Amino acid sequence: MKTTYLGEFEYAVLLAVLQIESAYAVPVRALIEVRTGRSVARGALYTALERLEAKGLLRSRMGDPTDDRGGKPRRYFTVTPAGLRAIKATHGAFAKLTQGLETLLERP
C-alpha cells in the first residue's frame, strides 16, 4: 500500500483533530494556534480539511443544528485509519531524521 506523507500544515491539522474529542474547525484552529504559536487562516484550514477528507485521511459527519450557530450544524472530523497511517509515516520520517540530534534540538 502506498504510504502518504503529509505536508507540514496537513500534519498539524491531523494531529489537532486527533487531540480533540469531537473536533470541528473552531477548536482545531484554536489548538493549532495555542500549541504552535502561529496564526492560522480560517480559509486555509477549511481548504485543508476538505482536501484531507478528499484524500480519505479524515472523515466528517454533520452534527445537529444549534441555536448559537444560527441553526447551522457543526461538521465533526475524525481521523481515518489511513489518516493515522499517514501521521505515523510522517512522524516516523521526521523521527528518523532527528535521530542523533536530540542534544542539539532539545537544548534550550
Next chain:
Amino acid sequence: MTPRPVPPRAAERVLAACIADPEWRDAIAGDLREEFAGLNRTRGPREARRWYWRQALAIAGHAVGARLRRGRRPERAWIAPPEQEHRQRWGAGMLKDLGHAARTLLRRPATSAVIVLTLAVALATNSTSVALLDAIVVRPFRFPGVDRVVMVVSSDPQQGLLDRESVSAADFAEWRRETRTLQHLSAAQWWDANLSAIDQPEQVAGHKVTAGFFEALGADPILGRTFTREEEVPGAHRRVVLGHALWTRLFAGDPGIIGRTVRVDGEPFDVVGIAPPGFAIPLGNQIWAPIAYTPDEWADRRGRYLITVARLQDDATLADARAELGAIAERQRREYPDTNAKLPNAVVTFTDGMQDAGAGAFLSLMTGASLLLLVIASANIANLLLARGTERTQEFALRLALGGGRTRLVRQLLLEAGLLAGLATFVAMPLAMAGIGLTRASIPPAIVRFIPGWEYLRLSPELFAVTALLAAAAMALFALVPALQTVRPEIADTLRTGARTTTAGRSRHWLRATLSVAQVAISLALLSASGLMLASVDRAMNGALGFDRDNLLVARVVLPDGPYEQAERRRQFISGVLDRLRSIPAVNDAAMVSNIPYGGNNSSRPFRPEGEVLRESDVRNVDYRRVTPEYATTLRIPLLAGRALTSADRLDSPAVAHVSRSLADRYWPGSDPLGRQFRLAADGPPITVVGVVGDVLHDWFQQRRAPTVYRPLAQDAPYSHHYVARVVGSPLALAGDLRRAVQAMDADLPVIGLQSMEELMEERTTGLNTIAGMLTVVAGMAFGLAMMGLYSLMAFLVSRRTQELGVRMALGATAWQVVRLATGQGLKITAVGIACGALAAIGLGRVMESVLFGIVASSVWQVAGLAGLVAIVALVASYLPARRTASLDPTVALRRE
C-alpha cells in the same frame, strides 16, 4: 434574554455564494457565527462585525481559489450523483447523453418529425433565397480580380437608381488622360448589332467599346486580339470581337473566322478576335466593336450614355480612385458649368455598378421574408419543445434532486435540439435543391440573359454551410430559451405540486404567449407583404393599362445609322413596312411607335411649355414617342380632345403633337391644352398641341401615368422603332408575314422580339411574378406555421386546464361559459398579435413602397382584411380544443391526467 447578535447578512451571502457545497456552506457559516458570538461579548458588536467581514472575505477567497486550482467544484465523497460518474471522461458522458437524446426524440416520433420538417422547410426557403441573393446580388461576376474592377459613373448612387449609362464622351476622354489610379479605363456604348452573316439576319446584343475594355475585365481572347486605340477613329473601326457562344453557334467554332468578314448593320466588319467562353459583359453581350468617334463627338459633353469600366492600379485602392476622380470631376464642374455644374460623380465596384436596381431590393425583401419564416418556425418549435418541457419538468426536477447538474441538463436539451437541427439540415438540402430548380425553371431564358450571375444559382458547399449556420442559430433560439426555462424551477416546488395541477410557471406561460403573439404578428406582416406584391403583379398584367392588349402583334426593328442616316430613308422604310402589313387581310390596323409600352426601353425629352420662363433645373423630362397617325386607334388609346394626327401633318407643315392627359393636367391644369405650344429643346421649334389622348401605362413598375408627348413620324423619324398590328385571331399566326414585310424593304435587317403583346407583358413581368410567387409561398407557409403554432398552444393550454374546467362544469358551468373561458387566452394572444402585426404590416408596406420605387402601393384595407382572416383562423384554432373539452362529461374531465 438579549437578542442573539446577528452577523452582517451581506457578508454571509457573499460567503454562501462562494462555497458550492451546501454542507460546507452550513458548517463554515455555523463556525463563524459561533466565534462571532464570542467576539461580540468580548470586543463589542462593531469590532465583531468587522471581524466577520474580514473572515468571510478571506474564506471566500480561499474557497474560490481552491476551486479554480482544481478546476471544478469540491466533491462530496459519499454521494456519487450520476453526473459525476463520467466526470473524467467528458466524451464518454457526451456519447451517453447523445444516445439518451436520440432515445428521447424517438419516443415522440410524431413531434420530432413535425419539428424536423418544419425546420427543414424553413431552412430550405432560406437556402434558396440566400442562393439567389448570393448569385445575383453579392457575387454575380466571378472572374479573377473582379473586386478590383470599378465603374466610374456620372450619377449619384445615393439617390436611388444608379445610372451606369451616364458618362459623356468628353468627360471620359479627360478621365482617361488624367487618371493615375485606374488602368485600362474604357468606355462602352449600347449597340443593337444587326448581324447578317448567315441565312437569316438577326439582332445580337452588342456594345461598342474603347481599347482596354477586355483588359480591364481581365478577359484574354481565346483567338486573335482585342482593340487598339488606333481603331477608335471612324474608318479604322470596322472590326469585331465575337462572343464565344455566338462563334460556336453561328460559325461552329471555326478558328479560321479570324480575318474573315461579317456583315453588321449592312457594312462589312473584320473579325479580329473571339472572347473567352462565358464572357458576355455587359448583359449577355455577344459582339463588340470599337467606338469610333469624330473629334467633335469626342468633345461632346451633352450626350451622356457611356458605361465605363477600369481596373484599379496595383498600388491604388477604391478610396484613392474616388478621391482622384472626385477631384477631376470637381474641376470639370468649374470648367464646364453649362454641362457639368450639377453633374454627380462616383466610383463604384463593378458588381455594384452592374446591379439591376430592383434586384437587390426584391431579393432583400425575399431574404427578409425567409428569415422571418425561420423565426416563425423556430417559435413554433420552441412552443412544441416548451410544451414537452412542461411534461418533462418532473423528470428534470427528479434528476436535479438526485444530484444531477443543471449544466448537464441544459447540455442534454441542447443535444436534443442539435440532433433535430442536424436532421433538419439534411432534410433541407434536397428541398433547397428543388426550390432552386423551381426558381431556375420559372424564368425564361430570354430574360436570364439580363440577370448577371444567374448561372451561379446552385447549391454550393458555402450554401450548405450557411444553412447549417442558420440551423444552429434557429436551434439556439428554439432550444436555449425553453432549456433555461425548464431547468430553472425550484426543485422542491415542482416535486411537491406535481406538474399536473398547476399550469406551469407563470414565466413560462408568458414566454409561450409571447412566442405565439410574435408568430401571429409576423405571419400577418408577411401575408400583407405578399399581398402587396401580388396586387402589383395583378395591376401590371390586368390593371388599367390605358390600351387594349389583346390581339396585338409587336416587333422591333433597329435601323443602322449608316445607310439610314437620312430621316427621309427611315420614313420610307417605315411607311413601306406598314403598307405591306396593312395589305394583309387579317390585319385590322397597323402602326409604328418608337417605344412600345412594356417594351423595356423608353425615351424622354425636357419639356418647356411656351410662355413660361423656367430655370434649367426646373425643367422636367417627359416621355417622348414618335408615332404614325394610326397609333392611337391601333392600340385603342382614346382621343380625349382635339383632332387625330393625320398624314397632313408633314415635315413642312407646322410642328404638332398629341399629349397625354397627365401631361395636360400637369402643365395646363384647368385650362384648354389645345393650341398650346411647347418646346422639347431650348433652341428647338415650338410645337403645337392638337390633341389629348388617354394615359398609357408604359411599364409595370409605373404607378403614375407618365406625361407623354406623341409626335408624328413625318416630323421626327426614329432609328429604333416598334410595329404594332391589331389582327384577327392569333397574333402569332401573322409573325411570318411581318417578318417578310420587313425583309421586303431591307433583307439585312433582323426583326427583334416578334411576339404578341401578351407575351411581351408576361416576359416583362416575369421577375416580379417570380418574386411575388415566392413571397406568396413563403407567406403561406408562415401563415400555416403560425396557425399550427397557435392551435397547438391552445390545445395545450386547454388540456392543462381540463381538470379545472371539469370542476367548473361539475359546479354547473354551462358549455358556453367553459368555451368562453378556454378561448379567452387565445383571443388575447390573437388580439395582441394582430395589433402588432398590423402595425408591422403597415410599416413594411411603407418600406416596400419606398424601396421598390412605387411598384407597390400599401393599403390599410388590405391589412385590415388580412387581419380579419388571421383573426378568424385563430379563433377557430382556439375554439376547437375548447369545444372538445366542453363536450366532455365533467366526471371524465375531472379524472383526466
